[in-house]
Amino acid sequence: MTDTVKIKIDGIEVKLEKNASILDAAKQLNIKIPTLCHHEDLCVAGNCRVCVVEQEGVHNLVPSCSTPALDGMIIHTMTPKVRKARKDLIALLVSEHNTQCTTCYRSKNCELQDLAAEYNIDNEVYLSVLKPSKVDRSSWSIEKDDSKCIRCQRCVRTCAELQHVNALDVAYRGKDMKISTFMDLHMNEVVCVNCGQCIIHCPTGALTERRYYDNIWDAIGDPKKHVIINTAPSVRVALGETLGFPVGTRVTKKMVTALKKIGFDAVLDTDFAADVTILEEGHELLHRLKRVFVDKEKVSLPMITSCSPGWVKFIEHMYPNYLSHLSTCKSPQQMFGALAKTYYAKKKGIDPKDIVSVAGMPCSAKKYEANRPEMKSSGYNDVDAGLTTREIGHMIKETGVDFLSLEETEFDSLMGESSGAGVIFGATGGVMEAALRTVYEVVTGREVPFKNLNITPVRGLKGVKEATIKIENCVPAFSFLEGVELKIAIAHGLINARIVMDQVEKGTSPYHFIEIMACPGGCIGGGGQPIPTNCEIRQKRIDAIYEEDANMPVRKSHEVKEVQELYRDFLKEPLGQKSHHLLHTKYTKRNRY
């Protein structure tokens, strides 16, 4: 048997690997076949049927997504029979849909709307079979509007295959079939971790982030308020996609300009807090290692990162007995918030009650995180609102500025300076790499032994990555680590988190330190990022992140001047009393089922 097959599509012959689908074949030829339930991140469903094509010798149409290309097949993608059926299917979906597109958040970024426009669907063809439903706005992060659901099950497959959370499943059957939580409970009452992967895999406006930017416009308009925003590393490599730039364009400085035009009083950098996170978390790791190696205490190892609020809620639900493995460090967003209303307020001489602290994030879980009861260590809400990259894109569009030709501006100070280590937090493996750049140097007095500080083994899109770093020639204070082989792992996407956590649960985890990010690819693939997000797009955003890092004058967290000042003038030392109060947190056991 050969490993390749030859088929003919629209008269053109194409050679394919065995097991490829007709859809794959068409893609290879740049023939566009419309799809709705298909997403390259997910297994094939074959539900929506809009990708049907005609196969010679077969009476019924065949779905191109789920039909394997077999040698000698002759396929036609655009016969009158295909077109008519396809148009009918789209019209059916429209008849079940809430077609108030003008007021939909996903308008102009909706796959059903696009198809309905391409095929010029007449809304009057069929009677409406839209079911009455209520929009679920119970969650801080995710809004679920069944009236816009086309039942493609992309969210269900995302929640199962990428995240292994299974908060959403299909319920009922026939005309009543719908996407549902357990017992149709509100999203905030179930095991949803708010990662928002369902949002970026949803073809329509059925799943969106809860939006808070109207409140921000109000605050900006209030002269008494000092409104600041900090933007996460992943925002700057993805925001351009919503505003006309090609995928993978770095728009950091244009973004700063645009946010200033919106009227933020200061545009600051979450990367600053990421660098602080590295100092705190790096020292926490060393502290744990010391207790193990020197004091021979029983300490929870591996230590696991806690930057990703989706991951944090996941472990709280799924592995509640292993919360002691989580670093006690807050995420950069929350560190930033706590410092904004204390350190920043003090330095700037602003009453913290007048500060509105906004976080621009690639994430939907950050909205939930900002509202966790633990996150008020400044005495106020440390973070007043978390906005997604998409929301920021909308705000910029509202201003009417021509983003493409916008001049460039640097971040404001204070808390606007950062290192390349802070930037790479956005990509899977980035927190690990940033931590190693600092920890290795603290322990040995030397830079990490990688060319240009690029720790390549921790980079890339492999689901679970691991590496071992041998520690030699330590400075005296860390002589207990002499010769230790530091074992690390990185997992992204919660299905991969399960793999490393199952090891922890079994007691077989060989690692000292694990980085886990809820979203595939890390924050650049976050639930708050521009839609679409797929493998190719994730890779381009990652490339941009490392490019941004390579171009930074400072590449290591502990070398950032503003960070050093923060410790000198305010926090005193990592893991100190003030840090403990402002920058560290506790976790909550939750139900797994």
Next chain:
Amino acid sequence: MEIKALIFKLAEKYGRKRENLIPILQGVVQEERYISDEAMVEIARQLDISAAQVYGTCTFYSFLNTKPKGKYIIRVCETIVCDMRGKKEVISTLEDLLKIKIGETTHNKRFSLLKTECLGWCHKGPVMLVNDEVYTELTPEKIRNIIAKYKENIN
């Protein structure tokens, strides 16, 4: 039996893999007439799948009720041949006798009245199921006797 103990017993009997889910759900329905949210969560725990998956499966099948039902679940066949042979009269007789409408359960939780698809007795319609028992060639008179029997049958 306490619901957790029942589910544990069923999981021991059938196994804890996904393919054992439906027999377990049927076992719960057999005892309780319906699968409560507490039961679904407990089944999810036993099988280590999500509660939403249990719920999604239950709601697919007509016999896996997720709402409380009476001790005797009456299902009247509504397919065409039974319809032609007097389904409407069967339903109105039952509604009169039980003083409930289709879809409802009597206050004393003794009877639930439901419609169902073809029961496979078209040559002897109209028919109904009471729990697992089939009653064919129904007439108002026959129905009154059947219901009387179940009303008497306290245990």
Next chain:
Amino acid sequence: MQSKLKRVDFIFSSNEESKKVLLKTFRKTREEILDELITSRLKGRGGAGFSTGMKWKFAKSEVADQKYIICNADEGEPGTFKDRKILDKALFKVLGGMAIAGKVVGANKGFIYLRGEYKFLVPQLKEGISDFHKLLKNELDFDFNIEIFLGSGSYICGEETALIESMEGKRGEPRNKPPFPTQYGYLGKPTVVNNVETLALVMMVCQVEAENFKKLGIHDSTGSKLFSISGDTPKSGIYELEFGMSLIDFVEEFGDGDTKSVQVGGASGFCVPRKKFETTTIGYKEDLDGDSLPTGGSMMLFNSSRSMYNVLHNYLEFFTNESCGQCTPCRIGCQQLLKGIKAIKRGDKSEEYLKQLLELTDTMKLTSKCGLGQSVANSFSSIVENFREEMIY
């Protein structure tokens, strides 16, 4: 008048004879049995009509550590009740068919997927299976274990891949095909799913041999067929008849003298009006001239007192509820058809809208994922086209 229909008496014939047949068959090789079956041209009696021999051949050719034989007893097609009676009266033949399938395919595990509505049969089935296991062990030294899997009230689970999903503890949503169950079935293993009647007829082929089996019926529609007869007929019940009968002969025998139409194959089958009785034959399409209708055996007769609108309405409500809901054409299409005929009847939509709905059934037939959505068109178009006035006035 002499009936033109040929009665057959196999399925409900003595089970003693069947035991001898089973012992005799087990002395043959797998290949010999398979050849016999393919030669007999026995086709699946669930309604789809796929060659049973070929199905077994595919499963036999797969290399796997485990294979399964599933007896599909999820008889849910409106107007069908033959499988219940087979299980009740001729269980041995079904179990025999399963064991032969197990031998040919190389499977040592069988299931009977019994619809929940037939739960009352379980005790007697269990007893029959237990006796059968003893026979296999003691007289054939064949390791083959049969279990009952009880359904929970879902018509679509009669579709073989939905049935498998259901057995795996999931929602009964049909799978994409390919891969077919013979390649990737229950728990991912090669699986043969055969209808109750098909398995019983395997015993008939083994008993009378392929050449004699083929003498019954016409062309590729060989053998006998059980018909579940109901509706406006003085003779409702189950009848075993030769395949390939003409509908006019059928109506002469079973009609009440005023037969307006016959629904062949249940809600998912076709409605044949009086004017087409003469030209319609019951058998598989590809090998017959004129109108020919395959069927799982449901024959519902309607006389002139019946409203065909009510009949269609009843079917559409059935499909709307029993569609699994996963694919667009079936989930929404069924709702549109039901809502559409109501709107036309009320006068909210014009007569023209029927044309739109008929076109919709074309789309459903061409694009639905499984037989349910594909076959809604059958009853819809045959009723609407033949009884148009009843739909409008």
